[in-house]
Structure formats: C-alpha cells, structure tokens
Amino acid sequence: MGFPELETKRLKLVQVTEEHTQSFFQIMSNDEVTEYYGMESLKSMDEAAKIVASFQSTYESKRGIRWGIVLKETDEFVGTAGLNNLSTWSKKADIGFELHPSHWRKGMTTEAVKEVMRYSFEDLELFRMGAVTYPQNEPSIQLLRRLGFIKEGVLRGYLYQNNQCHDALILSLLSTDWGKPENP
Numbered sequence: 001m002g003f004p005e006l007e008t009k010r011l012k013l014v015q016v017t018e019e020h021t022q023s024f025f026q027i028m029s030n031d032e033v034t035e036y037y038g039m040e041s042l043k044s045m046d047e048a049a050k051i052v053a054s055f056q057s058t059y060e061s062k063r064g065i066r067w068g069i070v071l072k073e074t075d076e077f078v079g080t081a082g083l084n085n086l087s088t089w090s091k092k093a094d095i096g097f098e099l100h101p102s103h104w105r106k107g108m109t110t111e112a113v114k115e116v117m118r119y120s121f122e123d124l125e126l127f128r129m130g131a132v133t134y135p136q137n138e139p140s141i142q143l144l145r146r147l148g149f150i151k152e153g154v155l156r157g158y159l160y161q162n163n164q165c166h167d168a169l170i171l172s173l174l175s176t177d178w179g180k181p182e183n184p
Contacts, residue, residue, distance in 0.1 A: 067082050
C-alpha cells in the first residue's frame with residue numbers, strides 16, 4: 001500500500017520527501033514556529049534532511065504518518081501535519097502540526113488537521129487521538145478545542161526545550177465524539 005495522500009478544498013496532504021527539505025528548513029528554523037514545539041529551531045539543512053528522512057522511516061515502521069501541507073493553488077509547501085506514536089493495534093495516536101507563519105490565521109491548519117482526523121478515525125479506525133502542547137500555546141489549544149479535543153490534564157516538567165523543563169497540556173478526542181454536532 002502506498003503513502004495515503006489526502007486532499008481538502010485548498011490543500012494537498014502529501015508524503016514529505018527530500019524535495020521538501022529546503023521549505024521544511026525555512027519553517028523549522030523560524031523561532032516563532034518552534035517556540036512551543038518541544039525542540040529548538042533548526043540550524044542547518046542537514047538537521048532538516050535528517051528529520052525529513054525520519055518521517056519516511058517512521059511511516060515505514062508504522063509508528064507514525066507525517067503529511068506535507070501543500071497549497072493546491074501554488075504547489076507551495078507550507079507545513080506538516082501528522083500522527084505521532086501511532087498504534088493501530090491499540091487504536092491511538094497523537095496529532096502534531098506546524099505551519100509557516102505567513103499562512104497563520106487563514107484556517108489552513110484547521111483544514112489540514114480535520115482531514116488527518118477524518119482519515120485517522122474513518123480509514124485507520126483509531127479510537128483515541130491525543131495532543132501534547134505547551135499550556136501557553138493558545139493558538140494550538142484553541143484549534144484543538146474547536147475540533148472537539150478535551151483537556152485531560154497537565155504533565156509537569158514533561159517537555160524539554162532551550163535547556164529548561166516545561167509543563168505539557170494533554171488533550172484528547174475520541175472517535176465516539178468525532179462528528180457530533182458540536183464537533184466537525
């Protein structure tokens with residue numbers, strides 16, 4: 001089975017390949033993007049290439065799926081969204097995403113994440129989708145809540161970034177709540 005490419009009204013969700021490395025580096029070397037990411041900004045193309053390669057190996061080992069977010073209109077690579085800690089056996093995964101700041105507040109992340117969620121619940125038949133973020137990351141928290149995620153709690157000192165430990169906010173959405181009138 002090939003990589004599951006997805007599509008929305010404005011976006012193509014594609015396999016992240018070597019050709020996307022430069023665009024991925026531009027996104028992940030931006031301090032605004034990585035402020036609440038759980039890792040420091042990338043400093044070199046080599047770092048970006050290693051992460052891009054890890055997306056492929058993670059997919060091949062069935063531990064995750066990372067899609068590149070590409071604008072249909074211009075074919076521009078603007079970010080990624082995907083599943084981390086994927087376990088089809090226990091029917092769960094964690095959602096992750098990032099987008100270049102020039103495309104923030106245009107609904108693109110919501111559009112991409114909705115499609116990843118649809119695929120996860122309908123095609124992969126997952127039961128639980130988790131999300132881990134910084135308690136201060138209001139834009140991501142608001143996006144997740146709009147999609148129906150519920151706060152489960154805080155893990156103290158769970159994230160390590162910039163030589164400091166940080167708390168992590170844990171949210172989740174169950175397939176039984178996906179598609180209810182108050183959820184997309």
